Amino acid sequence: MRFRKSALGVAIASTSLLVGCGDPSVTESASTASIAEPAAVTEIVSEAVLSGEALVNDWMSKLTTEQKVDLLSGVGMALPGVSELPKDVNKVPGAAGYTVKYDELNLHSAVLADGPAGLRIWPQREGDDKTYYATAFPVATVLASSWNPELLESVGNAMGEELRDYGVDVFLAPGMNLHRNPLGGRNFEYYSEDPLITGRSAAAMVNGIESNGVGATIKHYVANNQETNRFLIDTLMSERTLREIYMRGFEIAVKESQPWAIMSSYNKVNGVYVSQHEQLLETVLRDEWGFEGVVMTDWFAGNDAVAQIKAGNDLLMPGMPDRSAALHEAAISGELPIDVIDRSVRRILQMVAKTRSQAGYEYNNTPDLAAHADVARQAAAEGIVLLKNENGALPLAADALNIAAFGRTSYDFIAGGTGSGDVNEAYTVSLVEGLQNAGLTVDSALEDMYRSYIETAKANQPEPKHFFMPKPPVPEMAVDRATIEAAAATSDVALVTLGRNSGEFVDRSVAGDFDLDSAELQMLRDVSEVYRAADKHVVVILNVGNVIETASWRELADAILLPWQGGQEAGNAVADALTGRTTPSGKLATTFPMAYADVPSAKSEQSFPGVRTSDEERIGLGGLSNGFASEVVYTDGIFVGYRYFDSFDVPVAYPFGYGLSYTTFDVQTDPVVIADGDRYAVNVTVTNTGEADGREVVQVYVSAPNGDLPKPKKELRGYAKTALLTPGASETLTIEFSGRDLASFDPTRRAWITDAGEYVVHVGVSSQDLRGTVRLVRDAEVVYDAAIAQLASSRPIDEIKRN
Numbered sequence: 001m002r003f004r005k006s007a008l009g010v011a012i013a014s015t016s017l018l019v020g021c022g023d024p025s026v027t028e029s030a031s032t033a034s035i036a037e038p039a040a041v042t043e044i045v046s047e048a049v050l051s052g053e054a055l056v057n058d059w060m061s062k063l064t065t066e067q068k069v070d071l072l073s074g075v076g077m078a079l080p081g082v083s084e085l086p087k088d089v090n091k092v093p094g095a096a097g098y099t100v101k102y103d104e105l106n107l108h109s110a111v112l113a114d115g116p117a118g119l120r121i122w123p124q125r126e127g128d129d130k131t132y133y134a135t136a137f138p139v140a141t142v143l144a145s146s147w148n149p150e151l152l153e154s155v156g157n158a159m160g161e162e163l164r165d166y167g168v169d170v171f172l173a174p175g176m177n178l179h180r181n182p183l184g185g186r187n188f189e190y191y192s193e194d195p196l197i198t199g200r201s202a203a204a205m206v207n208g209i210e211s212n213g214v215g216a217t218i219k220h221y222v223a224n225n226q227e228t229n230r231f232l233i234d235t236l237m238s239e240r241t242l243r244e245i246y247m248r249g250f251e252i253a254v255k256e257s258q259p260w261a262i263m264s265s266y267n268k269v270n271g272v273y274v275s276q277h278e279q280l281l282e283t284v285l286r287d288e289w290g291f292e293g294v295v296m297t298d299w300f301a302g303n304d305a306v307a308q309i310k311a312g313n314d315l316l317m318p319g320m321p322d323r324s325a326a327l328h329e330a331a332i333s334g335e336l337p338i339d340v341i342d343r344s345v346r347r348i349l350q351m352v353a354k355t356r357s358q359a360g361y362e363y364n365n366t367p368d369l370a371a372h373a374d375v376a377r378q379a380a381a382e383g384i385v386l387l388k389n390e391n392g393a394l395p396l397a398a399d400a401l402n403i404a405a406f407g408r409t410s411y412d413f414i415a416g417g418t419g420s421g422d423v424n425e426a427y428t429v430s431l432v433e434g435l436q437n438a439g440l441t442v443d444s445a446l447e448d449m450y451r452s453y454i455e456t457a458k459a460n461q462p463e464p465k466h467f468f469m470p471k472p473p474v475p476e477m478a479v480d481r482a483t484i485e486a487a488a489a490t491s492d493v494a495l496v497t498l499g500r501n502s503g504e505f506v507d508r509s510v511a512g513d514f515d516l517d518s519a520e521l522q523m524l525r526d527v528s529e530v531y532r533a534a535d536k537h538v539v540v541i542l543n544v545g546n547v548i549e550t551a552s553w554r555e556l557a558d559a560i561l562l563p564w565q566g567g568q569e570a571g572n573a574v575a576d577a578l579t580g581r582t583t584p585s586g587k588l589a590t591t592f593p594m595a596y597a598d599v600p601s602a603k604s605e606q607s608f609p610g611v612r613t614s615d616e617e618r619i620g621l622g623g624l625s626n627g628f629a630s631e632v633v634y635t636d637g638i639f640v641g642y643r644y645f646d647s648f649d650v651p652v653a654y655p656f657g658y659g660l661s662y663t664t665f666d667v668q669t670d671p672v673v674i675a676d677g678d679r680y681a682v683n684v685t686v687t688n689t690g691e692a693d694g695r696e697v698v699q700v701y702v703s704a705p706n707g708d709l710p711k712p713k714k715e716l717r718g719y720a721k722t723a724l725l726t727p728g729a730s731e732t733l734t735i736e737f738s739g740r741d742l743a744s745f746d747p748t749r750r751a752w753i754t755d756a757g758e759y760v761v762h763v764g765v766s767s768q769d770l771r772g773t774v775r776l777v778r779d780a781e782v783v784y785d786a787a788i789a790q791l792a793s794s795r796p797i798d799e800i801k802r803n
Contacts, residue, residue: 063105068342068345070100071345072314072315073100073305074097074315075089075109075318075319076097077318078094085098091109092121092168093121094121095113096113096318097112097299097319099112109352110352110355113170115171116172117138117139117422117567118135118162120134120424121166121168123424133424135425135568136423137158137372137375137423138379138380138383138416139189139564140191140201141188141191141590142380142566144192144198144201144383145383145589145659147197151382155208155375158375158376160210161212161368162372167365169355170216170355171215172263173219174202174205175219175421176190176202177246178190178225178640179547180193182508182546182547183508184225185508186504188565191589192589193589193591193641194589194641194642195249196248196252196716196718198252199256202218202252203256206218206253206257210259210260214356215261217260217263218250218253219298220263221295222247222280223237223246223265223634230267231301231620232266233267233268233627234268234269234271234613234631235270237269238747238799239747240709240746240747241637241799242269244745245640254285254290258291260293260294260351262295263297264301273304274301278312281311284788284789288788293347294347294348294350295314296313297316302316305326306327309336310336312343373568373569377573377576380573380574381576382586384561384573385586387542387658388560389660389662390559394577394580394662395577401439401441401492402493403435403495404488405432405450406487406494407476407520408476408499409497409498410495412499413431413497413499414543415567418469421504425567429569429571431497431574431575433572434576435495438572438575438581443490443491446487449477454477457475465624469506476517479523479526481526484526484527489534492536493531493536493537493538493539494539495540496540497541497543498540499544500543502546510596513548514596516549516552524540539557539578540554540560540561542564543565547590547591547592551653583661583694584659585694588654588656588657588658591641593645594651594652594653600636601640603635604635606633607634607636608632609632610633611631611632613628614630635799636800637800642767643712643713643715646712646714647713662690663688663727665696666687667772668685670774672774673776675776679736682718682735684763686731687725687729688728690727693726694724695723697719697720698763699718699719699764699765699767701770702742702759703759704757705759707744709744709753719735720735739778740754742754742759745787751785752785755781756779756781759775759778760775761776
């Protein structure tokens with residue numbers, strides 16, 4: 001596909017997927033309408049003379065109105081088998097998009113590329129024998145499970161180095177929507193069910209990425225918590241729910257990291273597409289939170305380009321001819337005022353002025369992938385959660401050198417999810433490879449059987465409907481009793497790996513995905529029975545990106561290790577944990593329920609994944625279905641995750657914040673709270689009382705007094721992780737929070753309110769394992785941050801109420 005000129009004097013691709021605005025060869029306007037323009041510009045601006053705001057001002061003074069309008073859209077997107085971009089535009093093949101450039105103004109194009117588990121670019125390039133691999137880091141669920149912002153910042157720094165070295169200016173990451181429902185197809189890209197962990201994790205990642213002179217984009221703002229009908233879904237909720245739960249993480253990330261960009265989401269919120277929602281984009285982001293960067297659309301989002309720009313969505317991505325044309329027509333007619341155009345253009349130019357592309361940085365295409373693999377391995381190890389460990393099953397005994405590995409994903413480990421969050425890495429270390437690297441012996445007959453099965457099954461897989469979508473998963477191999485008995489006769493321990501993958505466009509299912517399928521259950525039962533009869537241990541490895549059901553089968557295992565999807569070094573990291581080279585220190589940042597039916601958003605189809613409001617299917621990108629117009633009602637309100645389970649005493653398989661260790665810790669039962677004005681510091685001493693080195697995470701939850709608003713039983717207000725403590729060693733942690741952190745949003749008073757009364761500060765190691773409490777009294781109500789925007793639903797929402 002090649003570009004052609006449009007009637008508006010911009011280069012527009014011959015497919016409706018692309019728009020190429022700002023072709024440097026096009027300087028004249030074909031429009032017959034009369035628009036007052038600055039004088040023609042031929043002088044090249046030198047960055048040696050101008051930089052920063054001065055450079056932006058110079059560009060603003062010389063850009064024509066038509067050029068400014070072109071800048072509001074990207075130049076299109078190269079899609080395998082669907083569309084392509086000219087080579088002089090597509091300088092980093094596989095990048096998700098580019099901003100407009102004007103050579104005559106020395107205005108360069110910013111390169112935008114996908115994440116969040118690593119840089120997504122194409123490994124092969126036409127006419128080039130070199131490969132351009134990127135590091136597949138652990139997915140967000142792993143990183144959040146570390147409860148260690150310093151670790152996330154180091155991962156972000158490594159990612160930023162790869163962006164810098166490959167010539168990418170802006171990373172379309174991190175993702176920070178919430179785990180509202182365990183079936184969410186992209187939950188692996190997001191951190192937690194809790195906004196505090198989400199916000200702090202994202203802020204740390206942004207700060208790490210941007211330390212390299214490249215930009216980060218927090219996404220998808222806001223309430224984009226499902227894939228079903230994601231382009232068309234109308235998310236209905238109360239304003240309190242929106243602000244306290246779904247916007248709070250974004251607020252934290254903006255205030256703690258000030259990212260270069262925010263990506264608005266596909267969905268509507270209370271009847272208005274987010275990318276066209278002025279109150280969310282201008283009033284909240286900028287006036288209330290102080291955001292200073294660019295707001296860009298998710299790719300192909302919204303249905304009204306003019307409304308998007310008016311609402312404060314500065315950059316429409318990836319760029320489409322019909323939307324570009326609509327902007328030009330609105331500029332000519334005056335429907336899109338020049339001051340609104342200038343507002344968004346200035347923000348875009350301020351971002352471009354900061355880029356390495358604009359500075360003429362000579363990228364080398366040779367990032368230090370070996371060093372980044374080490375970072376990935378460390379991060380994968382620190383995010384591993386030990387869910388169960390009985391009968392001395394882990395770490396593996398020094399003489400337990402012979403391993404029988406069951407489950408297809410033992411040999412075909414899943415590094416990360418699919419879709420735009422996938423990474424083209426050079427390799428993925430499987431579980432068996434990690435075990436072999438650690439000096440263990442894996443049953444070769446069993447390995448040969450699995451590898452032959454996997455090869456045959458993959459050869460027979462149908463091709464996916466779309467290049468972003470995965471092939472269907474390979475079914476679990478049936479293992480007969482004789483094979484298990486033969487393996488048990490020569491091995492010391494059985495490892496059973498259960499794998500799951502998910503990604504864009506579709507949410508997960510309950511049968512065979514959240515729940516185990518019949519083949520998996522039969523394999524577990526048979527392996528458990530045979531090995532326990534031989535007095536040998538069974539260890540289950542959960543190579544998943546999302547929560548699965550465990551309560552019905554966990555008694556079949558002596559130990560359960562949850563490494564999630566740990567990136568390309570996952571097999572080595574898991575082997576490190578199995579052998580005791582590292583002690584698991586991860587904690588769950590999302591709750592494992594007893595059953596899917598126990599999840600509050602699972603109570604009705606209306607609550608998840610929503611109900612159709614139209615029977616007309618809409619077809620979009622590459623002929624892929626965009627779904628149906630639908631609405632989903634957040635009847636769970638603020639009671640998401642542990643806030644629900646703990647408040648209503650609903651049993652769970654593994655609570656929020658939970659994770660075992662190979663050692664034990666004493667957490668001070670009488671923590672000290674020091675008040676300094678409106679800030680509080682909780683000091684807690686942790687001592688390693690066991691026999692192995694280890695790290696502990698201390699979590700601070702606060703119970704608020706009864707007021708006019710229903711409150712959760714307790715909410716996470718702070719956390720900290722110890723350094724690696726040797727046996728007998730202690731560390732005193734300081735965990736801080738403010739009076740504002742204790743506030744609830746009162747929609748009738750339009751402000752955040754901290755009630756007067758007694759607050760109970762709980763110190764623990766999970767939401768249900770509390771080791772000490774301190775009571776503090778606030779003598780008077782305090783009102784914080786009066787809201788400007790009115791974000792309530794136009795219809796009442798019947799939310800869960802705490803008794």
